[in-house]
Amino acid sequence: MSKSVKVIGITMGDPSGVGPEVIRKAFKKGRFASSAAFVLIGSQKLFKDIPVPVIDIPYRTPGEGALKSLERAVALVKGGVVDALVTAPLSKEAVSHYQKDFRGHTEYLARAFGVKRFDMMFVSPRVRISLVTRHVPLKNVPALMTRKAVLDSIALMDETLRRRFHIRSPRVAVLGLNPHAGEGGLLGHEDLRVIGPAIRSAQQQGIRAQGPFPADTFFVAKLSPHGSFDGIVAMYHDQGLAPVKSMYFKELVNFTAGLPFVRTSPVHGIALDIAGRGIADASSMIAAIRLACRLS
Known part of the structure; x- marks a missing residue:
């Protein structure tokens, strides 16, 4: 029997990039399905101005924070707490300092859930x-x-x-x-x-x-x-x-086909050149959240 309310987990991605900004803008500007509930997985201090619960992730560097946020998200999906994931962009290079063979969200999640195809x-x-x-x-x-x-x-x-x-x-x-x-x-x-x-x-x-x-x-x-x-x-x-x-x-969204749950993400990267300036476009993040709500 499926739950009437689906819980969508959203990882912060690289905290030094535009991920936290587009997440905040998404919840200020976007309208999402009433049948979905949300939880943010990342640094609580980055999301104080939006009314969404946060699972706080302590970290020392952006790469460590991005990886720890993703690790917690996987645990929440495996534990049945979260039904779908939306992942904000991260730096593969920064994460690779903590996991040497890291190639991206897609490959990481496939391995975590034993998916070959x-x-x-x-x-x-x-x-x-x-x-x-x-x-x-x-x-x-x-x-x-x-x-x-x-x-x-x-x-x-x-x-x-x-x-x-x-x-x-x-x-x-x-x-x-x-x-x-x-x-x-x-x-x-x-x-x-x-x-x-x-x-x-x-x-x-x-x-x-x-x-x-x-x-x-x-x-x-x-x-x-x-x-x-x-x-x-x-x-x-x-x-x-x-x-x-x-x-x-x-309007484009990255969706991982083959996983046993829905995972989406925006199609842009961490955009360090504009991070912290308040000018990042949240359209793809809004689309990613909406697609996760629709498919889960």
């Missing part, structure tokens, strides 16, 4: 896009982009659209890796030898996947506010995120 998905009212490879050097992408990796991302996109977004028969577009999706092998063989077979395997499993589409024209020719695809699978970080962040930055 997971993806970064970026969601707005007009687009849902996931990545086969995440925070890796571009030169490593072709080796990591195996048939299994591509098929797993297609299948997880299909599963997530059905389970979380309640789309009965989703259509999934798959982008090519090379210019013009390889131009029949002239500009690279991965589209023919890796992506194409993965798409056919997905189709054999009953998934309505299509592609590979040339990435340079896809977002012009195929995507619209009422586009014909419910989800898009991109091969690497900037291929997928450069166009959608350009078009939908303020």
Whole structure:
């Protein structure tokens, strides 16, 4: 039996960045579902001016504070206290001083919950896009982009659209890796030898996947506010995120597909260059909180 009120935990992220500011602005400017309750996980002194309970996290450095906030959030989810997480941005470099193999929220949470199949998905009212490879050097992408990796991302996109977004028969577009999706092998063989077979395997499993589409024209020719695809699978970080962040930055949310609970975050970083100046835009944080409320 599900709880009538869902508890959304929100981590402070890096306390020296804009995370605390956009959280405060979100609760001053945003309106959220009455069926949700909220708890902030971070330094109490940073959130004195908003009427939201805070689990105080003492720390000595920003990296330590960000990691301890995340560790407490994981414990709260595992203990059934919190139903969903919204994570404010942190510095991977700062956290790595306390956990050497730290690569980001996505990988950390997947490991904490024993999840092997997971993806970064970026969601707005007009687009849902996931990545086969995440925070890796571009030169490593072709080796990591195996048939299994591509098929797993297609299948997880299909599963997530059905389970979380309640789309009965989703259509999934798959982008090519090379210019013009390889131009029949002239500009690279991965589209023919890796992506194409993965798409056919997905189709054999009953998934309505299509592609590979040339990435340079896809977002012009195929995507619209009422586009014909419910989800898009991109091969690497900037291929997928450069166009959608350009078009939908303020409404875009990072969602982790594959976790046993809902986790969202804004799509911007800690923005140290404007931190403390009161000018950070809270739109993506507001969207992240709203999506967590809707999906949990």
